[in-house]
Amino acid sequence: MDTWFGEVEISDEGEIEKCNLSSRDPKELAERIHQIQKKGTAFRAGIELREIAFQCGFVDNDSEYLSLLQEACVEAARQSIKESYTPDLPIIHAVGVIDDIDEAVNLLAERLSVWYGDHFPELGLKTSDLASFVESKGLRNDMSPDDSFYVLTENSMGCPMGEKEGLILKAFAGDILALYERRSSLEQYIRDNMEDVAANLCHLAGPLLGARLISMAGSLKKLASLPSSTIQVMGANNALFKHLRSKAPSPKHGIIFNHPLVKGSSPRNRGKIARALAAKISLAARIDAFSGEFRPFLKDELEKKVASIESRQEKKRKGVGK
Amino acid sequence: MKVQELSGGVYEIKGGRKKQIATRNLVPGNIVYGERTIEDESVEYRVWNPRRSKLGAMAIRKFQMPFSKDSRVLYLGAASGTTVSHVSDMVPEGVVYAVEFAPTTMRQLLRLCDVRKNIVPLLADASRPVSYAHVVEPVDVIFQDVAQPNQAEIAVDNARQYLKKGGNLLLSIKARSVDSTAVPEKIFKEQLKILSAAQGIKLKILKKQNLSPFHIDHMGIVAQRIG
Numbered sequence: 001m002d003t004w005f006g007e008v009e010i011s012d013e014g015e016i017e018k019c020n021l022s023s024r025d026p027k028e029l030a031e032r033i034h035q036i037q038k039k040g041t042a043f044r045a046g047i048e049l050r051e052i053a054f055q056c057g058f059v060d061n062d063s064e065y066l067s068l069l070q071e072a073c074v075e076a077a078r079q080s081i082k083e084s085y086t087p088d089l090p091i092i093h094a095v096g097v098i099d100d101i102d103e104a105v106n107l108l109a110e111r112l113s114v115w116y117g118d119h120f121p122e123l124g125l126k127t128s129d130l131a132s133f134v135e136s137k138g139l140r141n142d143m144s145p146d147d148s149f150y151v152l153t154e155n156s157m158g159c160p161m162g163e164k165e166g167l168i169l170k171a172f173a174g175d176i177l178a179l180y181e182r183r184s185s186l187e188q189y190i191r192d193n194m195e196d197v198a199a200n201l202c203h204l205a206g207p208l209l210g211a212r213l214i215s216m217a218g219s220l221k222k223l224a225s226l227p228s229s230t231i232q233v234m235g236a237n238n239a240l241f242k243h244l245r246s247k248a249p250s251p252k253h254g255i256i257f258n259h260p261l262v263k264g265s266s267p268r269n270r271g272k273i274a275r276a277l278a279a280k281i282s283l284a285a286r287i288d289a290f291s292g293e294f295r296p297f298l299k300d301e302l303e304k305k306v307a308s309i310e311s312r313q314e315k316k317r318k319g320v321g322k
Numbered sequence: 323m324k325v326q327e328l329s330g331g332v333y334e335i336k337g338g339r340k341k342q343i344a345t346r347n348l349v350p351g352n353i354v355y356g357e358r359t360i361e362d363e364s365v366e367y368r369v370w371n372p373r374r375s376k377l378g379a380m381a382i383r384k385f386q387m388p389f390s391k392d393s394r395v396l397y398l399g400a401a402s403g404t405t406v407s408h409v410s411d412m413v414p415e416g417v418v419y420a421v422e423f424a425p426t427t428m429r430q431l432l433r434l435c436d437v438r439k440n441i442v443p444l445l446a447d448a449s450r451p452v453s454y455a456h457v458v459e460p461v462d463v464i465f466q467d468v469a470q471p472n473q474a475e476i477a478v479d480n481a482r483q484y485l486k487k488g489g490n491l492l493l494s495i496k497a498r499s500v501d502s503t504a505v506p507e508k509i510f511k512e513q514l515k516i517l518s519a520a521q522g523i524k525l526k527i528l529k530k531q532n533l534s535p536f537h538i539d540h541m542g543i544v545a546q547r548i549g
């Protein structure tokens with residue numbers, strides 16, 4: 001029996017037959033606990049370990065027992081945490097940052113649009129276009145007559161704005177632009193790294209969709225353990241919830257709707273194609289999570305399947321027409 | 323101000339019109355999650371907010387708290403340690419085996435373990451009780467707050483393997499974790515049935531109560547192991 005303080009053998013009568021004690025060094029004990037946990041060797045739970053530790057002479061009293069155990073378990077937990085970081089983690093964080101940026105940048109761009117709108121309501125630009133306009137051109141008065149937007153400044157109903165405000169708005173627009181740029185660099189990061197993290201998923205679903213699926217599931221491993229029917233509706237949470245609650249029709253596709261094969265299919269086939277895609281994604285995630293071997297034919301198979309769904313539909317349609 | 327022990331290390335503090343519960347701070351001067359402290363006759367108490375803790379809600383609902391100074395406790399679903407810290411207060415000479423399976427959450431719990439030496443952290447899955455058999459001894463109390471679909475089964479499995487006869491199982495059942503569409507009352511009934519019909523262990527339900535308005539669709543349960 002592998003206890004945290006050593007190997008112990010107990011007879012059926014409850015006599016200690018052997019105890020092979022570990023050293024009392026907390027670091028070594030921690031390593032021992034960590035190894036036992038990793039191996040997953042188990043014995044009958046609920047043994048009076050403390051009694052055994054006393055009888056084997058590992059420690060003399062409760063407080064000694066507890067302080068050694070506590071220190072060792074803290075250290076063992078640190079070890080396990082260290083080993084729990086998986087390569088999909090930075091991808092998941094990157095997706096998280098993109099979502100945070102989207103939320104923040106929408107708010108900020110809206111604010112810029114309202115404030116700058118007081119000055120130049122005729123402009124009609126939004127989001128990143130507006131931000132880059134304000135950042136480079138500044139206020140109405142700063143614009144040169146050659147500018148294509150110049151005509152709009154004539155007879156503007158906007159209020160005049162001072163230099164101070166102009167500087168603030170320009171700088172603010174610059175901040176917003178920087179966020180848009182950060183967002184693209186994160187997407188680029190995902191494109192560059194998804195292949196190493198989940199080659200099959202990346203090949204099949206594309207890096208960005210693949211990354212989002214991992215992030216929604218919580219990890220590549222969790223994605224791999226989901227049934228494909230769940231993968232099919234992931235991201236359709238609101239629709240799914242409504243379906244469960246009120247017997248509304250079940251949602252056919254969640255975010256995998258964004259896959260070109262689903263998007264490009266005829267609307268009648270979308271459900272079927274989404275189902276086929278989800279099944280393949282699930283398979284791809286499993287291969288990535290458990291063997292890592294690259295199997296490019298997964299995508300070929302999917303494309304064939306999609307083609308056959310579409311052509312079956314086509315035949316049916318023609319058949320009806322006869 | 324009037325301080326009175328309700329049960330097992332839980333104190334009721336009355337001051338003016340206010341009534342609060344609190345535990346006696348094991349590490350005076352040190353707070354855990356921004357909770358308020360109150361001093362009375364040079365003893366520091368940490369106020370326990372029932373909205374932030376299912377066990378706290380159970381305490382305020384006059385559930386008998388089965389802790390004593392030297393209790394051994396198995397705590398399943400420790401999270402970052404909000405409630406664990408109060409349990410740690412209640413068993414100053416005992417031990418809390420705190421099981422949590424999410425590594426990021428465990429990171430925060432470890433900070434607590436640095437100051438509170440009666441918390442033994444275990445990064446493990448509560449639905450596999452044998453996975454901590456090399457560390458956990460038979461215990462006087464099990465408290466569980468895992469919010470999982472199979473929460474009653476997890477509780478039974480752990481109780482069967484670790485709870486001493488006569489010991490208590492305190493349990494928070496979250497209806498939404500089992501089924502987000504069914505009526506909570508129906509789920510509570512089913513979960514209670516799993517507890518009382520469990521194989522290889524006899525659990526007697528001592529008290530059960532809905533924890534609203536502190537926690538919506540949660541039920542607190544105390545059961546005693548009688549066989």
Ligand SMILES: C[S@@+](CC[C@H](N)C(=O)[O-])C[C@H]1O[C@@H](n2cnc3c(N)ncnc32)[C@H](O)[C@@H]1O
Pocket residue numbers: 374375376377398399400401402403404405406421422423424427446447448449467468469470
């Ligand atoms: C509702 S929170 C607990 C809150 C905590 N009891 C408190 O009041 O401070 C549930 C926690 O249980 C953990 N958990 C869920 N299932 C678990 C399992 N099978 N094993 C261990 N921990 C689990 C979750 O990671 C989460 O941190």
